Amino acid sequence: MAFWNSVLFGKVPRLFKVVAILACVACFPCDARFKGFRRFRNQFSAEPNENRHTVEDQWFIQRLDHFNGADTRVWKQRYFVNDSFYKPGGPVFLMIGGEGPANPAWMQYGTWLTYAEKLGALCLLLEHRFYGKSHPTEDLSTDNLHYLSSRQALADLAHFRTVIAEERGLTDRKWVAFGGSYPGSLATWFRLKYPHLVHASIATSAPVYATVNFPEYLEVVWRSLASESPECPQLVREATDTLLLRLHDPSSLDNITKDFRLCSKLSSQSFMDIAYFLESLAGNFMDVVQYNEDNREFEGVVGTNITIKVLCGVMLDSSVGDPYERYAAVARLMLQTFSQPCLDAQYTHYLQDMRNISWDGPASGGGRQWVYQTCTEFGFYQSTDSPNQPFSGFPLRYHLQQCADLYNLSDPERSVAEAVKQTNEEYGGYDIRATRIVFPNGSVDPWHALGVTSDISRDLPAVFIKGTAHCANMYPARAQDLPQLSLARDHIFLLLQKWLNE
CATH class of the missing domain: 1.20.120.980 (Serine carboxypeptidase S28, SKS domain)
Incomplete structure (x- = not known):
């Protein structure tokens, strides 16, 4: 859905185009050359000047292949922590990284932190395998890229959630997944596949149907x-x-x-x-x-x-x-x-x-x-x-x-x-059978065409925001925001508050 990080590689970018999810770059966060990458960009990809943020890199020992018990290889996955709002007994917010370097700026800005402050939440951001500094293999050969998939990424999230909860005494806390674009899809599928580990998901601008x-x-x-x-x-x-x-x-x-x-x-x-x-x-x-x-x-x-x-x-x-x-x-x-x-x-x-x-x-x-x-x-x-x-x-x-x-x-x-057929078989496409997932989308954003724009059920509501673009509700609020965008943020918070009390 992402990948632009204004990462202008080499001489001059081959243009402003990078992946369907990720997309983004120069004028968006990700290099424009890599088809679709920009246009399905990870909403949390890092800019070249990421060091202006003082959030410390932390590292988690992750399994290389979650679906082969005989494979004991491991690697170090990067994550970030913001515990400034956490109050004992509060929920845990897990922001999901996507198709680009995880941007520490999101540990200091964004609507999710406004929610965290109100609810006393601990905030974590896990970088996606094979992106940023999270290197599971020695290079990006096609053979090694066989370990890059949404299924492996979801298993990374599950293992991370299990271990961190045990280490930090958070096993009885309610965890909420956040994601925008491709990470929004992952937030949906995390709740779908691991409902015992994640209590609710905020799946913004999420293309849930592969095509x-x-x-x-x-x-x-x-x-x-x-x-x-x-x-x-x-x-x-x-x-x-x-x-x-x-x-x-x-x-x-x-x-x-x-x-x-x-x-x-x-x-x-x-x-x-x-x-x-x-x-x-x-x-x-x-x-x-x-x-x-x-x-x-x-x-x-x-x-x-x-x-x-x-x-x-x-x-x-x-x-x-x-x-x-x-x-x-x-x-x-x-x-x-x-x-x-x-x-x-x-x-x-x-x-x-x-x-x-x-x-x-x-x-x-x-x-x-x-x-x-x-x-x-x-x-x-x-x-x-x-x-x-x-x-x-x-x-x-x-x-x-x-x-x-x-x-x-x-x-x-x-x-x-x-491959696309298998993906829709794996996750159900639009036929999502779960609870406590909200799907915000903007009418201007082309990705809403593959997202959920009307309520599936009472526990799978959609928030369709007229006049806004990709992941608009996730960005920090400002005075010139459209009234319907402000109302959408408030509505999502009320849903989150309600679900955390269930």
Whole structure:
């Protein structure tokens, strides 16, 4: 659902695009190059200046393989503690890390801490295996990534909860799981799979249904842009259609290179090269929509001033030129915002980075790991296969080909489909049979299309917040918050308070 950490690896980012969950980066928390990573970003991923926070790293001895009793290998998993609000007898709040480095800023800011102060809770944040400093294996080879899965991550949470409860005398305390985006899904599934260990879950912006093809993401982008101006997404579509035509004209490549400030001239007109470039440019809009006006400044995120209103303002400005020229102006604006001199739009460079299996490699912040999870568990591919969306040129087969190119999947269409089927069999998709889970979602956030937006039952309520984006209710409150966002936070607190008394 995540993975941007403004982690600008290497020279210049291949663009602002990183994983379907995680997503995020430069203007969001995670490097934009790694498809979908940004757009399903871990809400708690760390910024490069994480050391400005004084929260101490702590380490937990974790099992490598929870499903093989004969495998006794262990590794050190990072976690954080905030006990400043804890009162004896109070609950334990466990924030779940996701597809990026765990950000210690969340131990000092966020709505969950407001709840913790009112309820006297102990707050813990556990980093997800294979992300951040939590390295279970010596490298990120495909063989080692076999130990990266949501099932193993949930078992990590269960083992951590059991041991920490025993060590700190918290076995009789009520534990509550918190998560946003992919960690929101984990919060749902933690309560589903381990109800004896977690009393309730707050599962924000959680895509609970896995799907190979996810064109609905871009359909929501269209609607979110149209909420600013009906013309805006139509102009984007006109621009991308024009660009796609020009990409197939060799005489236009020099101008395209100049217009979009590419680091090098487009040297190939292969399907994958063109699709990579087009998805990279679309990512400018996708990421801004996903995090539109979220209160992310405390994370050290750059570019929070770039909103739907700003992008549509450029697209509607006829003085800039025709729609194609306005689309190029948006790309240049984004480069300027993130202090990048040019855009590296070469698919071969992306593959080179993503194939680096070192923990010091350019994609080790989460790109290589999260794309692996999409290929082996979730899909979530934000394709242009719907006519009701504003972009052109990166259909499902483009995403599936990356699974073959990066992880040697011989038949990605079949294998990803089977993996997604197994995930929904494992967790139930939308058919969730549990209690005490609340599902907050924002109407602007494209991920709500795979989430729970209406009540399943009295004990599985949804909180659908009109006009807000990804994980908005989790961020610190501010004066300019929409009234419905403030009401949603209050409603979630009342549910939490009620459930802790059950």
